[in-house]
Amino acid sequence: MGLRMIPPRWRPSGRGVPRRGWRQPCVIGPSRGPGPAPGLVRNGSGPPPHGAPRAKGDTVGPVKSRRVAPFVLALALGLGACSSDEPSTPTATSPDAPVLQPGTPGEPNTSLSGTSAVATPSTSHNDADVTFLQDMIVHHSQAVVMGDLVKGRLTDRKVRGIASRIRDEQKPEMKGMATTLKSWGEKVPVEATNPTLGSRTGHAHHSMPGMATKEQLDELATAKGADVDRLYLDLMIAHHEGALKMCRTLGEKGSDERTGELGDDIHVTQTKQISQMKDMRRRL
Secondary structure, eight states: OOOOOOOOSOOOOSTTOOOTTOOOOOOOOSOOOSSOOTTOOOTTOOOOOTTOOOOTTOOOHHHHHHHHHHHHHHHHHHHHHHHHTSOSSOOOOOTTSOEEEOOOTTSOOEEEOHHHHTOOOOOOOOHHHHHHHHHHHHHHHHHHHHHHHHTTTOOOHHHHHHHHHHHHHHHHHHHHHHHHHHHHTOOOOGGGTOTHHHHTTSOTTTTSTTOOOHHHHHHHHHOOTHHHHHHHHHHHHHHHHHHHHHHHHHHHHOOOHHHHHHHHHHHHHHHHHHHHHHHHHHHO
16 A cells, blocks of 8 residues: 655745644634535644645635634724723822721721821830830740740640740740830840840849749749640740730830831730630640
8 A cells, every 4th residue: 555645734835824733713604504614624634735626615724814804903993992082090089088087996987188098107106115125025035935945845746836936936026126126226125135134034024914933934944744835835825915914005005106016916916826825725
């Protein structure tokens, strides 16, 4: 049996000739009865060899392209005309237009002028902001020390996880608070760079809520087995609850916006952690 050469699907001969294997999209038109519609290339077939007669109704891509081009051009022009009616730039809102500010729960909404609504909030700080940052650095430093004391000694997987998380979260917060105090020209506690100086002895800032005493820290350092987990949770729950009180005091007396946001973040995070630690403590 002899071999028959199969011609290529397309033979590029210049610009506008479809690439090999390319298919024209289907064009919906009037029904022409059974059989392939003009202008469509049957799947798996290409143009006949050079000089061979075409079947009636068969056409190739370039013929159909001439039929579709006027319609596509008209459609593009129509869409362009529609889009030109729309404004090219958004309309600016007048700064004098009133703005409705939602009130807090139980309070009515407030109507503000445009100028008041876009005014930059004050970021001035007061003594309450300074005290909060200084005390919270010391408070955080004791949490870091407690995490160091129990590292590698906790028996419960979940307790190990939350102890590590608390330690890793509070270290960068201490650095951020120290940076803010420096920018204000205020004193930065030594615990910001060396947490063990005051926090380990238990003598520093006894008036701060939730701080563990020296005796409690010594007991944590010498505990064995599951007692380490239980004592750590007891001390850290009380420690977190003390931090919440400090955050509430800041909310009542502080004036610096960024410090207030930090206090809110600490309050949300530690409230959740208190709930988690209480669940662990009940299980142990």
